[in-house]
Amino acid sequence: MLRTNTCGDLNVHDVGKIVKLAGWVQKNRNLGGMTFIDLRDRYGVTQLAFDMEINAELCDIARNLGREFVIQIVGEVIERSAKNLNIPTGEIEINVSKINVLNESKLPPFTIENKTDGGEELRMKYRYLDIRRDPIKNNLILRHRITSKTRNYLDLKGFCEIETPYLIKSTPEGARDFIVPSRVNPTQFYALPQSPQTFKQLLMVGGMDKYYQIVKCFRDEDLRSDRQPEFTQIDCEMSFVNQEDVLNTFEGLIINLFKEIKGIELSQFPRITYKEAISTYGTDKPDIRFGMKFVDLTNLCKGTEFNVFNEAELIIGINVKGGSSFSRKDIDKYTEFIRSSQINAKGLVYCKYNEDGSFKSSVDKFFNQEQLNNWSEACKSSPGDLILIIAGEESNTRNALSELRLLVAENLEIRNNSEFAPIWVVDFPLYEWDKESNRYHSMHHPFTSPKSSDIDHIKNNPNDLIADAYDLVINGNEIGGGSIRIHNKEIQKIIFEHLGFNQEEARNQFGFLMDAFEYGAPPHGGIAFGLDRLCSVIGGKESIRDFIAFPKNNSARDTMIDSPSYINHEQLDDLNLKLKN
RNA sequence: UGAAUUAUAGUUUAAUGGUUAGAGCAUUAGCUUGUCGAGCUAAAAGUAUGAGUUCAAAUCUCAUUUAUUCAGCCA
Numbered sequence: 001m002l003r004t005n006t007c008g009d010l011n012v013h014d015v016g017k018i019v020k021l022a023g024w025v026q027k028n029r030n031l032g033g034m035t036f037i038d039l040r041d042r043y044g045v046t047q048l049a050f051d052m053e054i055n056a057e058l059c060d061i062a063r064n065l066g067r068e069f070v071i072q073i074v075g076e077v078i079e080r081s082a083k084n085l086n087i088p089t090g091e092i093e094i095n096v097s098k099i100n101v102l103n104e105s106k107l108p109p110f111t112i113e114n115k116t117d118g119g120e121e122l123r124m125k126y127r128y129l130d131i132r133r134d135p136i137k138n139n140l141i142l143r144h145r146i147t148s149k150t151r152n153y154l155d156l157k158g159f160c161e162i163e164t165p166y167l168i169k170s171t172p173e174g175a176r177d178f179i180v181p182s183r184v185n186p187t188q189f190y191a192l193p194q195s196p197q198t199f200k201q202l203l204m205v206g207g208m209d210k211y212y213q214i215v216k217c218f219r220d221e222d223l224r225s226d227r228q229p230e231f232t233q234i235d236c237e238m239s240f241v242n243q244e245d246v247l248n249t250f251e252g253l254i255i256n257l258f259k260e261i262k263g264i265e266l267s268q269f270p271r272i273t274y275k276e277a278i279s280t281y282g283t284d285k286p287d288i289r290f291g292m293k294f295v296d297l298t299n300l301c302k303g304t305e306f307n308v309f310n311e312a313e314l315i316i317g318i319n320v321k322g323g324s325s326f327s328r329k330d331i332d333k334y335t336e337f338i339r340s341s342q343i344n345a346k347g348l349v350y351c352k353y354n355e356d357g358s359f360k361s362s363v364d365k366f367f368n369q370e371q372l373n374n375w376s377e378a379c380k381s382s383p384g385d386l387i388l389i390i391a392g393e394e395s396n397t398r399n400a401l402s403e404l405r406l407l408v409a410e411n412l413e414i415r416n417n418s419e420f421a422p423i424w425v426v427d428f429p430l431y432e433w434d435k436e437s438n439r440y441h442s443m444h445h446p447f448t449s450p451k452s453s454d455i456d457h458i459k460n461n462p463n464d465l466i467a468d469a470y471d472l473v474i475n476g477n478e479i480g481g482g483s484i485r486i487h488n489k490e491i492q493k494i495i496f497e498h499l500g501f502n503q504e505e506a507r508n509q510f511g512f513l514m515d516a517f518e519y520g521a522p523p524h525g526g527i528a529f530g531l532d533r534l535c536s537v538i539g540g541k542e543s544i545r546d547f548i549a550f551p552k553n554n555s556a557r558d559t560m561i562d563s564p565s566y567i568n569h570e571q572l573d574d575l576n577l578k579l580k581n
Numbered sequence: 582u583g584a585a586u587u588a589u590a591g592u593u594u595a596a597u598g599g600u601u602a603g604a605g606c607a608u609u610a611g612c613u614u615g616u617c618g619a620g621c622u623a624a625a626a627g628u629a630u631g632a633g634u635u636c637a638a639a640u641c642u643c644a645u646u647u648a649u650u651c652a653g654c655c656a
Binding site: 027029030031032033034035036038045047049051052053066067080081082084086087090107108109110111113115116117118119120121122124171173174175176194197219220221222223224225227340341342343344432441442443444445446448499553554555559 | 582583584585591592593605606607608612613614615616617618619620647648649650651652653654655656
């Protein structure tokens with residue numbers, strides 16, 4: 001070994017030991033008669049000391065070591081005369097007797113320090129340097145701990161980790177596939193899996209009744225700060241279970257992770273139906289760390305001269321605690337926000353409940369104090385509060401108020417990163433109507449089972465069908481989702497009909513699954529967690545990129561290796577491909 | 582596909598259309614024996630690319646490229 005210890009583990013108990021260390025030069029402090037070097041590795045920083053009077057030659061070598069040089073040293077652990085109690089190794093230093101330069105380094109393009117001077121773009125290009133910094137390094141370690149604890153937990157519960165193929169078959173449903181041409185089968189293509197969905201169901205048919213996999217999934221869609229073209233799922237499936245069993249098993253997983261990783265004891269997760277979530281938070285992924293629940297004011301607000309309200313399909317408000325101190329300018333900003341092209345609401349009505357008990361509203365002209373008091377009672381607001389109201393078409397209005405609610409909470413700093421509020425959202429609709437293709441789409445996926453109470457009247461209006469599908473939401477982030485699957489081929493057939501597949505299309509795309517279901521498929525269901533998001537939530541960050549060793553940028557490019565890239569004609573020929581341009 | 586923002590030294594950033602484009606950090610050199618965000622002195626280093634407007638462009642216009650965020654999209 002090139003080292004006897006790491007740069008993180010020596011302390012005052014090791015004084016007197018002769019040690020060998022290896023690492024990177026973090027910082028070189030030349031004080032003239034003395035020189036100090038901070039030696040860094042993954043585990044920490046240890047100070048090396050050189051004295052002109054003791055060994056001038058060695059001291060001179062040390063002075064010429066630049067940032068990020070890789071060195072190996074031999075020396076004695078000594079107690080410092082001036083201690084630094086801010087770092088774990090701060091009570092000792094190494095009195096170096098020998099230096100071996102293992103590798104020189106060019107000057108790095110940004111400083112490799114916890115508070116780096118480098119911008120995002122530059123750090124991505126030199127990601128291997130960024131990973132040397134604590135913030136990124138610690139995120140990767142956090143991710144490792146999460147996957148490691150997940151494996152332990154699921155193993156203990158009897159789950160078996162099984163790999164499924166990456167080269168599979170393209171299906172037009174869902175997200176766009178990444179396509180891989182087959183050289184051996186000219187003119188044919190594989191697709192990379194959007195998730196191992198069908199394979200895990202086949203494993204259930206295969207009798208592997210508790211499966212999981214920490215697995216890459218691929219979706220060729222446009223990116224966001226919380227979306228990557230390749231991302232990782234903790235993918236799970238169980239046989240002979242109902243929804244209750246799945247929720248309990250995986251609630252246990254999440255509770256265990258928070259306990260082991262954060263030392264936080266989460267209590268039982270609340271549950272909310274999709275319908276309730278939409279009507280009280282305007283979204284299917286509510287952040288429940290703070291109140292500001294929607295209050296329906298539609299009936300209270302109608303019947304005056306104010307036509308905006310009279311014509312509105314829905315009028316809803318939220319009560320902002322202590323919001324009466326918002327200035328005109330603050331409120332104007334919120335109005336501008338909800339009127340922006342992205343949100344596209346018509347306008348914002350406010351009602352301040354002043355400390356003196358009176359009300360001040362932007363629609364004073366149309367509503368008297370008594371009417372405003374009715375609003376206030378409905379919203380349970382007290383003196384000092386502020387009610388914000390949006391009116392208009394139903395779904396757009398809910399969406400606008402939902403975005404506004406998050407923004408106000410953000411500005412009031414009540415979205416606390418060290419607080420975790422998980423919630424199960426259950427009873428999703430089975431389908432949603434797609435205006436573009438003029439047909440139903442599965443809200444979850446085509447193998448999702450309707451609720452057992454709905455199966456009897458499955459031929460009813462498809463719009464009313466509720467699915468045995470569930471999402472886990474933490475702090476407003478969708479962390480996982482799953483469903484009980486259909487294991488009955490008759491029901492599956494009806495679902496395909498609702499979705500507008502004819503027999504032939506269904507066979508063509510999912511024939512292998514339908515075939516498998518002819519041979520005794522067990523009742524089964526499962527869930528998949530987005531590992532990247534789970535890490536970012538536990539790590540308390542907005543972006544998932546910092547929890548991925550080598551992420552891609554907004555345009556799905558890797559700026560470090562510069563991919564994707566062109567390929568040469570021979571490769572294209574081999575693959576039987578011809579470029580359009 | 583669309584919208585917004587963005588590009589100045591190695592890096593982070595400043596500069597009413599008008600001085601020699603200014604600073605912090607990093608770098609280099611010198612001084613410095615207890616630093617750990619070391620200190621002091623000095624040096625080197627810059628307007629993304631391509632057109633255009635103007636007496637004059639970092640600054641205004643157009644295009645390209647880059648990055649970020651959002652909408653569409655993501656069963």
